[in-house]
Amino acid sequence: xxxxxxxxxxxxxxxxxxxxxxxxxxxxxxxxxxxxxxxxxxxxxxxxxxxxxxxxxxxxxxxxxxxxxxxxxxxxxxxxxxxxxxxxxxxxxxxxxxxxxxxxxxxxxxxxxxxxxxxxxxxxxxxxxxxxxxxxxxx
Amino acid sequence: xxxxxxxxxxxxxxxxxxxxxxxxxxxxxxxxxxxxxxxxxxxxxxxxxxxxxxxxxxxxxxxxxxxxxxxxxxxxxxxxxxxxxxxxxxxxxxxxxxxxxxxxxxxxxxxxxxxxxxxxxxxxxxxxxxxxxxxxxxxxxxxxxxxxxxxxxxxxxxxxxxxxx
Numbered sequence: 001x002x003x004x005x006x007x008x009x010x011x012x013x014x015x016x017x018x019x020x021x022x023x024x025x026x027x028x029x030x031x032x033x034x035x036x037x038x039x040x041x042x043x044x045x046x047x048x049x050x051x052x053x054x055x056x057x058x059x060x061x062x063x064x065x066x067x068x069x070x071x072x073x074x075x076x077x078x079x080x081x082x083x084x085x086x087x088x089x090x091x092x093x094x095x096x097x098x099x100x101x102x103x104x105x106x107x108x109x110x111x112x113x114x115x116x117x118x119x120x121x122x123x124x125x126x127x128x129x130x131x132x133x134x135x136x137x138x139x
Numbered sequence: 140x141x142x143x144x145x146x147x148x149x150x151x152x153x154x155x156x157x158x159x160x161x162x163x164x165x166x167x168x169x170x171x172x173x174x175x176x177x178x179x180x181x182x183x184x185x186x187x188x189x190x191x192x193x194x195x196x197x198x199x200x201x202x203x204x205x206x207x208x209x210x211x212x213x214x215x216x217x218x219x220x221x222x223x224x225x226x227x228x229x230x231x232x233x234x235x236x237x238x239x240x241x242x243x244x245x246x247x248x249x250x251x252x253x254x255x256x257x258x259x260x261x262x263x264x265x266x267x268x269x270x271x272x273x274x275x276x277x278x279x280x281x282x283x284x285x286x287x288x289x290x291x292x293x294x295x296x297x298x299x300x301x302x303x304x
Contacts (some may be wrong), residue, residue: 064185
């Protein structure tokens with residue numbers, strides 16, 4: 001395997017670790033900490049999350065490029081399609097969650113309950129993406 | 140009370156600009172990849188793009204989108220669809236043309252044919268501006284919905300008020 005392909009895969013894994021780890025941390029903080037701490041952690045998490053998600057998409061396509069011109073079809077291709085749909089759902093859902101974090105910061109006495117649900121849903125969706133990636137990599 | 144996306148001096152919440160630009164760049168890439176995969180055309184496209192070139196193009200799209208999103212958010216009046224979509228179309232056109240410039244540099248380095256690059260620039264500029272404007276207006280409308288949904292989730296009343304640029 002070429003060195004740049006190895007680097008792209010490593011970056012892909014690192015970005016998922018940041019996205020999933022950050023989401024899990026924000027979920028735990030939003031359940032246990034006060035509103036101002038929750039919002040402060042959420043804002044940092046959101047910034048890191050979007051950086052990681054961008055790197056995930058960029059390197060994910062790089063990983064597919066390493067397979068071209070022999071990207072498998074059949075059941076492998078169907079699972080890849082499901083994974084891409086799930087990634088798009090994570091993108092849209094996360095944009096709404098980030099908008100909620102931004103909006104919560106504009107009011108007195110911010111409501112943090114939606115953030116608990118938002119981070120839990122995001123973490124669950126990312127675990128599902130990791131599961132599909134595992135199936136694609138090892139069958 | 141209505142809240143403002145832009146603050147004094149036309150500065151925009153950096154988290155909003157960063158996250159929306161990342162969202163746009165990622166969706167604009169993952170969406171077409173899904174469609175191309177569904178119709179079985181992904182192989183031929185990816186085969187023609189070197190990994191480093193692909194990563195560089197994505198990074199360029201992300202950077203350009205981030206810069207233009209900040210300007211769009213500063214100019215947008217998110218209380219109305221028109222006030223959001225018109226600046227969205229304007230800055231979408233700028234994004235399209237700026238990304239075309241990046242593409243032309245990549246093509247120029249690859250083929251080293253100045254006339255060919257000039258021809259691509261001549262034909263590509265209006266196409267990039269028009270498609271950028273359409274995508275920009277669509278993205279602005281989607282962002283308006285996303286911001287409204289976020290505000291509802293956070294329990295914030297009233298429409299988003301953005302400072303006119």
